[in-house]
Amino acid sequence: MSHTEKAPETKPDYPVTDRVREALAVTQRGVDELLPENEWIKKLARSEATGVPLRIKLGLDPTAPDIHLGHTVVLNKLRQLQDIGHSVIFLIGDFTSLIGDPSGRNTTRPPLTAEQVKANAETYYKQASLVLNPEKTEIRYNSEWCDALGARGMIQLASRYTVARMMERNDFHDRFHAGTSISVHEFLYPLMQGYDSVALKSDLELGGTDQKFNLLMGRHLQGEYGQEPQCILTMPLLEGLDGVEKMSKSKNNYIGISEAPNEMFGKLMSISDDLMWKYFTLLSFKPMAEIEALKAECAAGRNPRDAKVMLGQEIVTRFHGAGAAAGALDDFNNRARGGIPDDIQQAVVALPDGSDVVGLGVLLKQVGLVASTSEAMRMIEQGGVRIDGQVVSDKGLRLPAGQFVLQVGKRKFAKVILGQ
Incomplete structure (x- = not known):
C-alpha cells in the first residue's frame, strides 16, 4: 500500500453542536485518557457537519483464543462509538503477533x-462479535500491508523514529538499566503497530493504558507520512475478582465470556460492592445517569445486591441470552438458600484397594473440588464443606461406599458415586 507524503490540508473549523457534545460524552465515559481532546472535538464536529464517519481502530494480537470481560472494556467503547455512527475497524494483528508485543514485559515475549x-484469531473475532455489531465492523489483518513492506520498506520505516525516543518507553528503559536483554526485533513492534494507523488512515485508536506508547507511535508516523494524526483513547485496566490485580487468566481472577451462564453470574455476584460500580461504568451499556441514580439509591440504603443482580443479568444476557440469565439468577438464589443445583458434575470414584472407606479430604481433592488435601482441611475448619447440604466439621471423617453430593464454598459441587 502506498502512502503519498504531502502536508495535510488545512481544515476549516466546524461548529460544536449539541450532537457533538453528546458524542464527546460517549467517548469520555470511563476513559483513562483522550489525547488530544481538542483535536477529537474538531474531528467530531467535522464528521457531524459533513456526514463522513470517523475511522476508529482497535488492534488486537490474538495471543490466546478466549476473551474475558477485561478484554471487552475496549470492545464496549468501540460499540458505543459504533452506535453513534462511526466506522469501526477490528484489526487482527496476525503479522505483529509473529513479533511479540513487549508492552509491560520485563522479558522478551515469545x-x-x-x-x-x-486459530486464535477465528475464535477471538467470533467472541468479539458478541459485543460489536458484526454488520458494521470492518475486519482487517495487518499482514495485508506489513508483508508488502519487504526489507526495503521496513528499513525506511525504521528511519522514521530514533533509538533515543524508543528508549523512553518504560519497559525498554527499565530492562536496559537492569541489564536485561532487549532484542532488536522488539523495536519493530511499536513501529509496525504505528504503521497500521498509516495504512488504515485512522482518526482514533483505542487501547489499554499499557498501550499508550504504541498508540502515540501511530500519531507520530501518520504525521511523518503527511496524514492528519489520529487521536488516542486509553481505557483503564479492569481488576479481576480479587479486586486487586488486572483481570487475567494467569491470575485466575477472570470471568470468561464463553463461561457457562451460572458460573459467569456467580462470579459477578462475588465482586465487592465498591468494585461493582467500576464494572458498571466499563461493562454496562446503561446510561451513566441511570447508573449514578442507582448508586445514589444504594448510598441511601438500598441493598447493593439489587444493583449487582442487575449488572449480572445484563452481562449474562449479552453473552448467553435472557433465558439463560434468568436461569442463572434462579440457580444463584437456590444455592444461596442452601439448595443443590441440577447441573453439577458427576464423579464415579473407587474406594482405595483393601479399604471400605476413604478420607473426606482425599475425596475432595480426587474429585477436583480442592487443589490439595491441606486446602480441604482448611475449608472444613472454616465450615465451607457440606455433604448433602449439611455442614461437615470433622476433618477426620471417612466415607463408606454410597452416593452423595459434596459442596465446597458457594459454587463448587460434585455428585459422587463412591463404590468398591
Missing part, C-alpha cells in the same frame, strides 16, 4: 506461530 495466530 512470538506465536502462524497456525496459532490463525
